[in-house]
Amino acid sequence: MASLDIVSLSKTLGTHAILKSVSLNVPDGAFMTLVGPSGCGKSTLLKIISGLELQDDGDVRIDGMSVSHLHPKLRDIAMVFQSYALYPHMTVYENIAVPLVLRRLALMARMPLLGKLMPGTAAVRQKIDSDVRTTADMLELTQLLTRKPVQLSGGQRQRVALGRAMVRDPKIFLMDEPLSNLDAKLRVHMRAEIARLHKRLGATFVYVTHDQIEAMTMSTHVAVMMEGEILQVDSPQRIYAEPADIRVAEFIGSPKINVLPGRVREDGALAVPGFTIAGRTQLPTGSQASVGFRPEHITLAQKGVAAPSATIINLEHTGPEVFVHASLEGLGAPLTFKLEPHQAMHLASGDQVGLGLSLGHAHLFDAQGKRAPFMQPVSEVVAGEVRYG
Ligand SMILES: Nc1ncnc2c1ncn2[C@@H]1O[C@H](COP(=O)(O)OP(=O)(O)OP(=O)(O)O)[C@@H](O)[C@H]1O
Ligand SMILES: [Mg+2]
Numbered sequence: 001m002a003s004l005d006i007v008s009l010s011k012t013l014g015t016h017a018i019l020k021s022v023s024l025n026v027p028d029g030a031f032m033t034l035v036g037p038s039g040c041g042k043s044t045l046l047k048i049i050s051g052l053e054l055q056d057d058g059d060v061r062i063d064g065m066s067v068s069h070l071h072p073k074l075r076d077i078a079m080v081f082q083s084y085a086l087y088p089h090m091t092v093y094e095n096i097a098v099p100l101v102l103r104r105l106a107l108m109a110r111m112p113l114l115g116k117l118m119p120g121t122a123a124v125r126q127k128i129d130s131d132v133r134t135t136a137d138m139l140e141l142t143q144l145l146t147r148k149p150v151q152l153s154g155g156q157r158q159r160v161a162l163g164r165a166m167v168r169d170p171k172i173f174l175m176d177e178p179l180s181n182l183d184a185k186l187r188v189h190m191r192a193e194i195a196r197l198h199k200r201l202g203a204t205f206v207y208v209t210h211d212q213i214e215a216m217t218m219s220t221h222v223a224v225m226m227e228g229e230i231l232q233v234d235s236p237q238r239i240y241a242e243p244a245d246i247r248v249a250e251f252i253g254s255p256k257i258n259v260l261p262g263r264v265r266e267d268g269a270l271a272v273p274g275f276t277i278a279g280r281t282q283l284p285t286g287s288q289a290s291v292g293f294r295p296e297h298i299t300l301a302q303k304g305v306a307a308p309s310a311t312i313i314n315l316e317h318t319g320p321e322v323f324v325h326a327s328l329e330g331l332g333a334p335l336t337f338k339l340e341p342h343q344a345m346h347l348a349s350g351d352q353v354g355l356g357l358s359l360g361h362a363h364l365f366d367a368q369g370k371r372a373p374f375m376q377p378v379s380e381v382v383a384g385e386v387r388y389g
Contacts, residue, residue: 002062002171008057264287298355300354
């Protein structure tokens, strides 16, 4: 097993800077998930780590040793892609055995007739056989070893692809959206399988996904990438609860965080459309800032309490909860918040409601979109103003 260090990697294709000095430390045994919008450079980064593509600048290190000049085959890294890329004419057994056969048997020894006559070949073949069977066993593929890929379901094919990566016992696994071709139910199943596999192998994983639930549930670490840069690396919990950048806050979480544009007043309070959040923000007077509330941190205000007023646009009943979309005067986009079904029972489109904002969960961002702390904890709500401190 191994740690992986990506040090100031840069890559430009044509005039397009695809990776802009990306650095990332993946500790030994970590499950690092890379998330980010399409085109932000995730696959390019994985390809450079594996050696399939070359960087313009920077270094890739495994256990502290540079591997940038090593051929992909010598890096001890396995890569699993979105398309399973199995050999259609080979059985499951042969597909899993391929990397071992290529590695352990010389060209002559691979030939059916000649190989049998070569000394030592039998022992190597026996070891390959036992490694293939152990791997198949771990992935519950033993019953399927004689089948061809066309006779398998999507999930089974993906397990074969995993098996082919695992059988070499690599130090590091790179997976590029391995579940995105599967239907929703199978994804949930395979998600659990991969998480279990990670625990069992104790290997270092770098996993790319578009799926936030995958990122949040499987990983020990999440790296959020945008436009060729890594914006934040943290535990899944902290990425959600303490986004370092407004782009991270907006990318992670569904429904999306509600962002209100604001301006810092002389007294340090933040003026947002329709109301003011009092208290000192530490940001320069007059500067632009934004405050974000996740949907679960907005509720209906208590009766008789001064609160920002919004008009309900529509209600979405999902079963266990209700998403309320409401418009706040002066704010272009609607706000979204979550209620329990009993709280939403008497609400309808067009109703005016007071918003109860959970100020202790407010996320403040400066004009550059970087996280800024609120100075003081919430203590009171004052008429016309939602007050801090
Ligand atoms: N051969 C190439 N020549 C020019 N630009 C390229 C080339 N390959 C990729 N790109 C560009 O590099 C950027 C990063 O691509 P990459 O495939 O790494 O993105 P990604 O984050 O994996 O996206 P997705 O989530 O859609 O898979 C994209 O803007 C893409 O258009
Ligand atoms: Mg990609």
